[in-house]
Amino acid sequence: MSDVTTRVLILGSTGSIGTQALEVIAEHPDRFTVVGLGAGGANTATLITQARGFGVPASAIAVADEGAAAEVVAELGAGVHAGSDAMVDLVEAVPADIVLNAVVGARGLAPSLAVLRSGARLALANKESLVAGGSLVMDAAAPGQIVPVDSEHSAIAQCLRGGSASEVDRLVLTASGGPFRGWSAAQLRDVTPEQAGRHPTWSMGPMITLNSATLVNKALEVIEAHLLFDVPYDRIDVTVHPQSIVHSMVTFIDGATIAKASPPSMKLPIALALGWPDRVPGSSAACDFATASQWTFEPVDDEVFPAIAVARDAGRAGGSLTAVYNAANEVAAQAFLDGGLRFDRIVATIVEVLSAADEWRARPGSVEEVYAADRWARARAAEVVGATELNQ
């Protein structure tokens, strides 16, 4: 084994993915070293503890919120990167072999692009940056420079190892179905944020947990799979698998399907992305085939949960419509969490915003054009959310 460790910079270190990544690294000090940490600023105590625990200096820390950054400076000293460009500044200032982007939301786009420019490997949890940036992100990446962290895409990448793209017939993403699997449209009207926050199989941050409940998470993941693996939308399926043990599958042209299975834990795909292409021993418990269990698969109810079908249409139409989809969702989801929008109106808001988004059908020529689409969609979504008829 090499005596040189892999230098890992973590953006979003205080969140669900970020903290699990630090657990993986702490378990393997012979393989990985933390060289930088970035976060929004809502959890400065955690960030300071992380910096002290992993020996990260102030100059290798980024905090988006200026006030929170000042708190970190008071504890760790001057040099902390602060403000809306802090993640990009950090990526540009601190040499790393791998940058894990575990920031939440489309705000992760600029940092993702900065990582690709730096030449480091991008371990990508922040699916929103890919969905928003689309071909811009993929075009900026060298072959193999992006390694997926999202469990489904990690699974597919594993199923594809050693094969040739021409042998792939279909990608099959699994979905837990969320907490409202089997519910009727009428039942979804009265869903509360508390109910939507109870994911059946995964413990995750609040936004992805809500996105799983609306199936917007799976919608974003279909777009993510299309971009990462260059497979057309009509050859990407979604199946509801409530146990979340099969993390996704690939069906090949001879009728064979390869599935990747393990109990639900993000530590495995995080560790694999950090160690890629090598597996990190003991990342997760393995399936216990000595105990009786059932793995079930059922179709998505597209009538009650239209999020995936809407995303496919946006993705096929192309341009910046997937950025519009994501931005509209971020606004509507936050409005729901704040008590200002009915649950079933989240996806209705996305549909409403997309229906007026024809100007964003052109392929973006620059990241500024993506940001323009994102800003437009946020403003339009805020108007739609504010329209009383949508909440009746």
Ligand SMILES: NC(=O)C1=CN([C@@H]2O[C@H](COP(=O)(O)OP(=O)(O)OC[C@H]3O[C@@H](n4cnc5c(N)ncnc54)[C@H](OP(=O)(O)O)[C@@H]3O)[C@@H](O)[C@H]2O)C=CC1
């Ligand atoms: N959690 C999971 O199991 C999975 C998550 N993902 C994806 O990974 C990403 C992270 O998810 P998750 O860990 O659950 O989210 P969390 O909400 O738990 O964590 C989000 C992280 O982003 C940071 N952040 C918030 N605002 C900003 C900002 N303006 N600038 C920089 N950083 C910011 C937060 O910092 P602070 O604490 O300071 O607010 C926190 O560190 C998402 O894109 C999600 O879809 C994908 C698959 C599984």
Ligand SMILES: CC(=O)[C@@H](O)[C@H](O)COP(=O)(O)O
């Ligand atoms: C762990 C992970 O990758 C999440 O994206 C997970 O897949 C969410 O669960 P759903 O299948 O309910 O969206």
Ligand SMILES: [Mn+2]
């Ligand atoms: Mn996922």
